[in-house]
Amino acid sequence: MIDENPIPKKKIIELIDKIISYKIVIASIGKDKEALFHNGNVENLPFIEKWNKIINSPIDNQFHLKEKIYMINVFGIDATKVKKLLIDLNYFNGYYWEKHIDLTLKNINKFFSIKKIKEKYPEHKLICVGDGCNDKEMLQEADISIVMGNSRYDFLKKNSHFVTPHIEENQIFNFFQENNLV
Numbered sequence: 001m002i003d004e005n006p007i008p009k010k011k012i013i014e015l016i017d018k019i020i021s022y023k024i025v026i027a028s029i030g031k032d033k034e035a036l037f038h039n040g041n042v043e044n045l046p047f048i049e050k051w052n053k054i055i056n057s058p059i060d061n062q063f064h065l066k067e068k069i070y071m072i073n074v075f076g077i078d079a080t081k082v083k084k085l086l087i088d089l090n091y092f093n094g095y096y097w098e099k100h101i102d103l104t105l106k107n108i109n110k111f112f113s114i115k116k117i118k119e120k121y122p123e124h125k126l127i128c129v130g131d132g133c134n135d136k137e138m139l140q141e142a143d144i145s146i147v148m149g150n151s152r153y154d155f156l157k158k159n160s161h162f163v164t165p166h167i168e169e170n171q172i173f174n175f176f177q178e179n180n181l182v
Helices: 009-019 042-055 079-088 110-120 133-141 154-158 172-178
Strands: 025-029 034-038 071-075 092-096 100-105 127-130 144-147
Touching: 009 025, 009 071, 009 079, 025 042, 034 042, 071 079, 079 092, 079 100, 092 133, 110 127, 110 133, 127 133, 133 144, 133 154
Parallel strands: 127 144
Antiparallel strands: 025 034, 025 071, 071 100, 092 100
């Protein structure tokens, strides 16, 4: 780990207190594991089932009290309504995806980590690859920025050094070879 900046437990509790009445589920992401916080709303069970197919996280409403949490995912029927509440909770970065929101501490994101890596290894060029809205700052800081062809974010593609073929084309390694990146 380059640096350790977990979200303070009191900030997580404040977030939960503000959004508990919404039809949402929270995934708390720790260093090595994650768990779901569920407010008991049965309408969110399909979201939990879908999420568990991806990351197989248990429901543990006390997880954020037992583990250091570095990122929170908010998803569910009312996830877009939560966006308004986050304006009041100005200590989070919010990355808004199609069906969920990623939350990290303000100023703690991939860009923050990239700066740490560049400080530690100044004699090296840093290549960063991304495809999502949470990759913007990281790609801006990279010496060489590469956006995955499957990215839905045109602003990333327009502002990066390279755009790979779509991931489903299975040509990423060839792309790296053709561009002398490996």
